[in-house]
Amino acid sequence: AMNDAEALLKIKQSLHDSQFLDSWKNGTQPCDEVIRWVGVVCGKGIVTTLRLRSMNLSGDIDMSALSQLQGLRVLNLVNNSFSGPIPEFNKLGALKAIYVSMNNFSGEIPSGFFTKMVSLKKIWFDKNNFTGPIPSSLAQLPRLLELHLNSNNFTGLIPSIGQQSLESLNLSSNNLYGDIPSSLSRFDVSCFEGNPGLCGQKFGKLCASVVPTPPPPSEPPQKSLKIAYALMGLSGFILASMLVGIYLLVQKRKREERDQMCTEKRNFDGNIGLCISSIGRKEEDGSGSGTGKCMGGRRSPRKTKGFGDLMMLNNTGKPVFGLSDLMKAGAEVLGNGSLGSSYKAKLSNGLILVVKRLKEMNKMDSDDFKTEMTRLGGLKHPNILAPLACHYQKDEKLLIYEYIPKGSLLYLLHGDRGESHANLNWPTRLKIIQGIVLGMSYIHTELATLALPHGNLKSSNVLIGPDNEPLVVDYGLISIIERNHAASVLMGYQAPEAVESRSISPKCDVYSLGVIVLEILTGKFPSQYHKNNKGGTDVVRWVKSAIEEKREVELLDPGISEHRSCIGEMQKLLHIGADCTESNPEKRVDIREAIRRIDEIRIDGST
Numbered sequence: 001a002m003n004d005a006e007a008l009l010k011i012k013q014s015l016h017d018s019q020f021l022d023s024w025k026n027g028t029q030p031c032d033e034v035i036r037w038v039g040v041v042c043g044k045g046i047v048t049t050l051r052l053r054s055m056n057l058s059g060d061i062d063m064s065a066l067s068q069l070q071g072l073r074v075l076n077l078v079n080n081s082f083s084g085p086i087p088e089f090n091k092l093g094a095l096k097a098i099y100v101s102m103n104n105f106s107g108e109i110p111s112g113f114f115t116k117m118v119s120l121k122k123i124w125f126d127k128n129n130f131t132g133p134i135p136s137s138l139a140q141l142p143r144l145l146e147l148h149l150n151s152n153n154f155t156g157l158i159p160s161i162g163q164q165s166l167e168s169l170n171l172s173s174n175n176l177y178g179d180i181p182s183s184l185s186r187f188d189v190s191c192f193e194g195n196p197g198l199c200g201q202k203f204g205k206l207c208a209s210v211v212p213t214p215p216p217p218s219e220p221p222q223k224s225l226k227i228a229y230a231l232m233g234l235s236g237f238i239l240a241s242m243l244v245g246i247y248l249l250v251q252k253r254k255r256e257e258r259d260q261m262c263t264e265k266r267n268f269d270g271n272i273g274l275c276i277s278s279i280g281r282k283e284e285d286g287s288g289s290g291t292g293k294c295m296g297g298r299r300s301p302r303k304t305k306g307f308g309d310l311m312m313l314n315n316t317g318k319p320v321f322g323l324s325d326l327m328k329a330g331a332e333v334l335g336n337g338s339l340g341s342s343y344k345a346k347l348s349n350g351l352i353l354v355v356k357r358l359k360e361m362n363k364m365d366s367d368d369f370k371t372e373m374t375r376l377g378g379l380k381h382p383n384i385l386a387p388l389a390c391h392y393q394k395d396e397k398l399l400i401y402e403y404i405p406k407g408s409l410l411y412l413l414h415g416d417r418g419e420s421h422a423n424l425n426w427p428t429r430l431k432i433i434q435g436i437v438l439g440m441s442y443i444h445t446e447l448a449t450l451a452l453p454h455g456n457l458k459s460s461n462v463l464i465g466p467d468n469e470p471l472v473v474d475y476g477l478i479s480i481i482e483r484n485h486a487a488s489v490l491m492g493y494q495a496p497e498a499v500e501s502r503s504i505s506p507k508c509d510v511y512s513l514g515v516i517v518l519e520i521l522t523g524k525f526p527s528q529y530h531k532n533n534k535g536g537t538d539v540v541r542w543v544k545s546a547i548e549e550k551r552e553v554e555l556l557d558p559g560i561s562e563h564r565s566c567i568g569e570m571q572k573l574l575h576i577g578a579d580c581t582e583s584n585p586e587k588r589v590d591i592r593e594a595i596r597r598i599d600e601i602r603i604d605g606s607t
């Protein structure tokens with residue numbers, strides 16, 4: 001081991017242009033009482049802080065020497081000329097503060113970079129050129145106070161940082177997208193400005209159908225709320241805040257007092273207050289004064305025509321649950337999609353479900369809804385996730401699914417560069433594409449009578465099972481959601497002919513299939529998923545021009561292009577993706593043809 005003086009001299013050697021460090025000289029001591037080395041702060045005779053701000057420094061800082069400074073707690077390299085990938089600062093496990101603002105560091109910071117830096121309180125990485133996702137390990141720092149990542153080029157979804165300790169945050173001027181995690185909602189909108197892809201309530205921008213916010217697997221458990229309250233949270237701002245107030249009150253009161261609460265609520269505003277636990281329950285009189293859990297609704301249960309409790313849609317022997325089990329479950333918001341919001345609900349028996357609250361539904365009556373849902377729920381295929389149950393009220397329609405822990409393909413591809421992302425090698429991606437194709441083929445056969453059999457295929461609607469098998473969801477919705485709304489939210493309506501002339505056909509599904517194939521091969525988030533095409537990459541145009549210029553290999557995600565021997569197969573698949581996204585529907589391949597060709601792609605390039 002070297003002493004502090006030796007370590008600092010090695011560090012000086014590794015830096016260019018270190019004329020500011022003239023006082024760092026052999027034969028003198030960094031912590032000398034009289035002539036202390038410049039930029040060095042000591043405590044009890046050892047170096048505790050390096051303050052090398054604005055010294056015109058560059059070069060590859062000698063990390064093994066730096067890590068020899070046993071007492072080092074604060075590292076300040078602000079406003080120098082350091083460049084290249086982030087040095088292994090994570091070797092400095094005892095650091096409390098690291099400031100590297102205003103340099104030219106670039107590249108991705110590995111997702112686990114901060115895992116061992118548990119003492120970190122202050123991280124200032126602003127005004128550099130960092131790219132890629134914000135490392136998810138930041139979410140695990142228990143003492144984090146200040147996090148400044150502004151003015152870089154961070155992309156992707158914001159991980160669930162927002163630990164209670166966090167006081168100062170700046171993520172502005174990056175390329176982040178999606179909804180912000182609920183743990184960050186306490187921060188002012190200015191902390192996020194300059195990220196055109198961010199959406200959600202804070203930004204007054206609906207998260208138009210593309211952006212999920214599944215919590216990363218490593219995320220500390222979110223504070224859970226009861227699903228009944230989670231559901232009610234969506235009925236508009238005013239209603240929501242009124243109900244949150246009630247929720248807090250309810251928390252304080254004893255169970256029997258809640259009954260009164262519900263009644264009070266109705267008296268307060270005759271429009272609100274539907275006692276959900278009484279909906280259609282035979283043993284109750286429907287007056288709503290039974291066990292009260294209030295949620296948004298416009299009518300009293302008595303007047304509402306519904307089919308009561310949950311309707312189970314499958315008979316595969318999966319555990320049966322009722323609406324009341326669901327209402328008692330702890331819930332967590334998964335995301336606000338274009339069709340409504342989804343919640344993860346954990347029942348007391350351990351079963352984990354996803355409750356999807358559909359908005360903008362046709363004014364379907366309960367019989368039609370039931371017929372439609374029975375049809376969708378009755379589909380069975382290894383690459384399809386059929387709903388388990390549904391619930392109908394005039395103003396409330398719920399679909400219930402099994403919870404798939406790995407989450408969506410969108411999340412796997414773009415959300416967090418963790419382990420699951422690393423597993424997305426060529427064989428896995430091909431398996432996912434081929435599975436999606438099998439699922440789509442099945443849907444196109446079973447729902448052939450629909451104008452658009454799936455209608456909403458995109459990576460957030462492909463969930464990934466334990467063996468990386470894809471599970472397609474949210475299919476066949478075209479007949480149950482409002483026509484006008486369908487056009488503005490469904491992915492199928494993004495096909496060029498649908499945008500221009502509103503002409504919808506099964507070919508629109510082929511277009512969506514093409515986009516997803518290109519997304520998987522390039523690893524890029526498609527701008528096609530945004531209504532206004534802002535944010536993400538226009539994969540369709542990008543691939544088209546690359547094919548014309550015969551440089552399509554360059555577009556392959558580096559995560560797969562290392563399988564050199566399979567490049568030919570990847571190229572073939574890229575061409576199929578391009579043919580599926582052909583703008584003229586007449587020339588676009590037909591779904592059967594696309595399926596046949598994708599099925600022929602081989603993992604190893606052999607025929």
Ligand SMILES: Nc1ncnc2c1ncn2[C@@H]1O[C@H](COP(=O)(O)OP(=O)(O)OP(=O)(O)O)[C@@H](O)[C@H]1O
Pocket residue numbers: 209210211212213214334335336337338339340341342354356401402403404405407408409411456460461463473474
């Ligand atoms: N059964 C499930 N298991 C695990 N995660 C799910 C499940 N269903 C949905 N999710 C995830 O929850 C998030 C919200 O889903 P939701 O379906 O509400 O919105 P979306 O897919 O972004 O948009 P859309 O409403 O257009 O389908 C998405 O990230 C989705 O992948």
